[in-house]
Amino acid sequence: MAKDLATSFSFRNLCCILFLLSAFSSISFLIWSLSPISCNSHDQSIILGQNQPVDLLFFPYAWNQLFFSSNPPPKLLKIAVFVKKWPHRNLAGGLERHALTLHLALAKRGHELHIFTTSPLNSSFPRYPFSNLYFHLSKPTAGGYLDQTLGWKLFQVQNSSGKPFDVIHTESVALLHTRARNLTKLAVSWHGIAYEAIHSDIIQEVLRNPEDPQANMLTDRLLKVVExxxxxxxxxxxxxxxxxxxxxxxxxxxxxxxxxxxxINGVDEEIYKPNFSEGKEFKKFGVQESRKLVMGLAGRLVKDKGHPLMFEALKQLLTENEIFRRDVLVLVAGDGPWSARYRDLGPNVLVLGPLEQAQLASFYNAIDIFVNPTLRAQGLDHTLLEAMLTGKPVMATRLASIIRSVIVSSDIGYTFSPTVASLKDSLLGVCKDGREVLARKGQVARHRGLELFTATKMAAAYERLFLCISNNGEDNNYCTYHPPSGLH
Structure with missing residues (x-):
């Protein structure tokens, strides 16, 4: 009995903490949402428009919006990188793709990179045309990730032989905090944090079928936030x-x-760009010219990416709406449990399977709008950025990271609440707008993508941060930003 009371009390405490955290965040978000959507960029313009030096370490906005020189770097760095798993062909999540794009760009800039990661189990490791890019591979753990002990030993050997590392970069917890705590020249990139995931858990619990068992994920997630x-x-x-x-x-x-x-994440602008001929060629795979609208989905076809929601919305629209059934074709690029279910929807849905990068660029060029129904509030999906750089408008779930960083206005695309009814309304709104309106939105989306979401912009920002922290923030030449003259 005492144990039950203690458990009940503990659970009530957790719920109270969760309520307070959520309320605090919700109030702040409400204040932000009632402000004009461009308030961040407006405030930043005031700061940079004064042509006064800016302390980068205290700059409150995305560094992607700053203008760093494309000239050779003033100093070449020796950089250690920890990655749990290195991407192999199309078998990579957002974190791995970020690691690949960023560190190849830094190697191209001339920096010496040492990447500590796992060796693949059943394939050869990819080769890259850089003599300043070194991989230190260790046997993966049972889960397929970097063995922390082995990776750390390899790092120590490299750090003590010759010049020590100027800066250390870890992709999330590829380097655990127990080893990172005494490293002052270290930066960690977070591709998802537990507090953001609480929103995802709430959505999935609301969408849970009554016959499915209730999960204890909210309590577990709250403990993870505290940790x-x-x-x-x-x-x-x-x-x-x-x-x-x-x-x-x-x-x-x-x-x-x-x-x-x-x-903010960036993607390769040399791969993802408008190309009418690529799109036309891709359509030979099965896109009928009679279709007035082609929608695209891409990524892992799993539950937390919102595919149960998308499947149900499409199923209802194809049953209820004759115009939607006649005019719309949906291309699905990716693999996962929901691929077979999408095939069951009939000729309006074409499942392509996983695509290589070049094929994915052609895929974006073949569609009129890209839809990302993700329920995962963590990080920032690369697919949205790829589609925008290809000149396509985007539609996505109304999550904080998406509406604050990507779809900041209706000129770029569409957002919806994570319910079947809201998603259906947005899909019908796209049909009503038609290709001409979508093409105009796509131009705006590409313009924003080129300003913020390119690999070049991302790498330039990381390079400047690494230069700054390599001297522990003491060198004003690297940690101080001087806005270019004439910037407004």
Whole structure:
């Protein structure tokens, strides 16, 4: 009996804490949402428009919006990189793709990179045309990830032979806080934090079928938030991949402002760009010219990416709406449990399977709009950025990271609440707007993508941060930003 009371009391305490955290975040978000959508960029324009030097360590907005020179770097760095798993062909999540894009770009800039990661089990490791890019591979754990002990030993050998590392970068917890806590020249990129995931858990619980068992994920997630709040400060510098994540790290995780830096993900602008002929060629795979609208989905076809929601919305529309059934074709690129169910929807849905990067670029060029129904509030999906750079409008779930960093206005695309009814309304709204309106939105989306979401912009921001922290923030030449003259 006493044990039951203790358990009940503990659960009530957790619920109270969750309520207070959620209320605090909701109030802040409500205040932000009632402000004009462009308030961040407006405030930033005031700061940079004064042509006064800016302390980068205290800059509150995304570094992608700053203008760093494309000239050769003033100093070449020796950089250690920890990655749990290196991407292999199309078998990579967002974190791995970020690691590949960023560090190849830094190697191209001339920096010496040493990447500590796992060796693949059943295939050869990819080769890259850079003599300044070194891989230190160790046998993966049972889960297929970097063995922390082996990776750390390899790092220590390299750090003590010749010149020590100027800076250390870890993709999330590829380097655990127990080893990172005494490293002052270290930056960690967070591709998802537990506090953001609470929103995802709430959505999935609301969408849960009554016959499915209730999960205890909210209680577990809250404990994870508390754990992260305790150990995150052991990392010297934190890179948030969305504006919302940066805000949470400062407000909820209580990390000092000068240690949190927002650098939004970027994708290769040489691969993802408008190409009419590529799109036309791709349509030979089965896109009928009679279709007035082609929608695209891409990524892992799993539950937390919102595919049960998308499947149900499409199923209902194809049953109820004759115009939608006649005019719309949906291309699905990716693999996962929901691929077979999409095939069951009939000729309006064409499942393509996983695509290589070049094929994916052609896929984007073949569609009129890209839809991402994700229920995962963590990080920032690369697919949205790829589609925008290809000149396509986007539609996505109304999550904080998406509406604050990506779809900041209706000129770029569409957002919906994570319900079947809201998603159906948005899909019908796209049909009503038609190709001409979508093409105009796509131009705006590409313009924003080129300003913020390119690999070049991302790499330039990381390079400048690494230059700054390589001297522990003491060199004003690297940590101070001078706005170019004439910037408004």
């Amino acid at each position: 992260e709040v305790k150990f995150f400060p052991r990392y010297a510098h934190h890179i948030a991949t969305s504006d919302h994540a940066g805000d949470v790290l400062k407000r909820i995780y209580m990390i000092p402002e000068e240690c949190v830096h927002v650098i």
